[in-house]
Amino acid sequence: MSLNVSEKYNINDVIDINDLRQEYIRLLDKNLSDEEKYSISDDLFSLGLTIYSKNLNLDSIIYNSISKSTLDKKISLYPEQLELLSNIKNNNALIVSAPTSFGKTFCIFEYISRELPKNVVLIVPTLALVDEYLKKIISKYKFIFEKYKKYINFDFETKINFDNYNLFVLTHDKVVENGNYNLIKKIDFLVIDEVYKLQKDDNNNRVLILNLAYYYLSQISQKYVLLAPFISDIEDREKLNKKPILFRTNFSPVVNELETINVNDSKEKNKYINELLNTHIHEKTLIYFPTVAEIPIFVNENIVKNYPLIRIKDKNILNFIKWVKEEIHEEWYVVKAMERGFLIHNGQLLNNGFRMYQLDLYDSSEEFYTLLCTSTILEGVNLSAKNIIITKPYRFKNKFDAFDFYNLVGRTGRLYQHKLGYAYYLKEPDDPKYIKDDAIKSIKFEATDISEDFDFHVGNEAECRQYEEFVRKLHITSDEYKENIGAKYKIKKISETYEKFINIKSKLLYELQQLYENRERSRGYLIELIYSIINYEEENPYIINHNSFLINKLIDKRRLHIKTIINEMMSNNKRINIDREISTILRLKSSYIEHEFYNMCKIIIYFMKCNTIADNLIEIINQKIIAGIEYIYFSDSKCKKTLKDLGIYEYDIDKIVSVIGNELDNVNDIYEALKNNKFENLNFLSEYIISRL
Helix, strand or coil, X not given: CCCCHHHHCCCCCCCCHHHHHHHHHHHHCCXXXXXXXXXXXXXXXXXXXXXXXXXXXXXXXXXXXXXXXXXXXXXXXXXXXXXXXXXXXXXXXXXXXXXXXXXXXXXXXXHHHHHCCCEEEEEECCHHHHHHHHHHHHHHXXXXXXXXXXXXXXXXXXXXXXXXXXXXXXXXXXXXXXXXXXXXXXXXXXXXXXXXXXXXXXXXXXXXXXXXXXXXXXXXXXXXXEEECCEEEECCHHHCCCCCEEEECCCCCCEEEEEEEECCCHHHHHHHHHHHXXXXXXXXXXXXXXXXXXXXXXXXXXXXXXXXXXCCCCHHHHHHXXXXXXXXXXXXXHHHHHHCCEEEECCCCCCHHHHHHHHXXXXXXXXXXXXXECHHHHCXXXXXXXXXXXXXXXXXXXXXXXXHHHHHHCCCCECCCECEEEXXXXXXXXXXXXXXXXXXXXXXXXXXXXXXXXXXXXXXXXXXXXXXXXXXXXXXXXXXXXXXXXXXXXXXXXXXXXXXXXXXXXXXXXXXXXXXXXXXXXXXXXXXXXXXHHCXXXXXXXXXXXXXXXXXXXXXXXXXXXXXXXXXXXXXXXXXXXXXXXXXXXXXXXXXXXHHHHHHHHHHHHHHHHCCCCHHHHHHHHHHHHHHHHHHCCCCCHHHHHHHHCCCCHHHHHHHHHHHCCCCCCHHHHHHHHHHCCCCCCCHHHHHHHHCC
């Protein structure tokens, strides 16, 4: 085997250094002999691939001995990482653009371990990333971070001493809701992950929240870093707070290989998936689907059903599957998939703890090699996948651009595990062709773009005509709008919701009057009316009625089990699609009711007050709906809320609080209380979450 990489290139070619690195990484993946490794060690060192040259030559031995990580003594940082650390230290505002496998998050924790800034705020888009950060901070590197008090929830009652060491790991929503940003009095180091999500999108209400979180926190932070995968620049950087500089690198210690496989239809696609799984039978593989609904079809009708039941040796996994059958349903596609060696990750699983369990099994178990996933895997979750099969380059009905596509491709390969990652794109005739150069794009934040929504909420109200018209219509002030409606939704959403409210106001008032006069009357129709206001774009009366029925069940203070609801539905209709119904229930339960439905109910109540509707009728909504949601989702307790966000199963939270008390508000104290107390009769999931501490 020739080890002369330069033979591939003409002497007159301008060689891209990244291409050259990739050639050497491909070479290293061929299980070279020690002699062959020594022969290329100088080249590896010269290319900055010091993680591979290690102790193969004197230069590498010296370099790796002086570049040891403070965070992990087994690791030596490579030159690009040291350059990033230098940039973080020497700049008050920094935008970092680097490939998925660069180790951006590791560098952030490395900086914290070296410099020990007192008040650290880490902002991430999902609870899955909150968990990943906590695992890295508390479990793996506890000796460094034990001096920090850690928070994933806080409110006006939380007592925080900013003269001590504090570390906040928060989603964007947690920063903005109820003006929580005002409670963070001092930030020495701020990090916002997946910052490309700040790009303006008129159809995405969350973008406003993300930009406001950045705006408020960057103003008070001494130093901040924004993390992103490959972007060329942030437009109008000079308008951002502290005028951040851009650190951009295409350095990657792993190579992502892409193979496009042309297919004519879904039948041919399934044939190739089956062939790829058989080819990579004992390799960690992701299979990407654009929607949750396509995964049960893949399990029940396409590939998975033909796989034999695997022999599961691990009693914990067997107990988990038994528990899922009892809690959710024995016919659920997740059960069928696991019994055949497939794991699942999407936004419609039971809770954060359930998703953690699936990811932990994927990373550590030798019984599961394939994970069926949706776009939730794009949210920065780091997995040890060698392969990914892309069944369709879409997120829901939205076609991927090159940025999204190569972000997905970049989920393969992992430092110290897989030097090469392989992506297989099953391209149908109408699917787009992607070019990697197109993935590198500049983005513009809503904070610096033309945005009435952003301008209004930060006090630049001069040209906010839509807001002016709306506050005039409700006979309120701008301050009253901000206090009672807030920044969770753009004015377009609020205006359209108000119009729908006005359209069915008479029906709503009549139903509230009936409920006031007859306290035994079911709240079912009230929920249906409110659901139709919130989901004004939904025209299908069956979906409105059906989802309202499920919401009514899910906010029952008896905390009905999912299997109980499914069995009740089956008693009325034996032919229901169990997977579809469970997915709908979990979507409503795990995110919709707690956030969208609850927040919009509060806004509808405010609309009623602005329309001078009697307090006794408004109170019916508080009693019949708001109180139920707050009870089910533990809105009255930071301790309970934190336990829920950590993945503890909801049926066990009151049991745990009866032992550890309800006053703990930071993760350190809650973790210690969970580890140092004994709890009886907990569900499998809660016991697992506690055991992994």
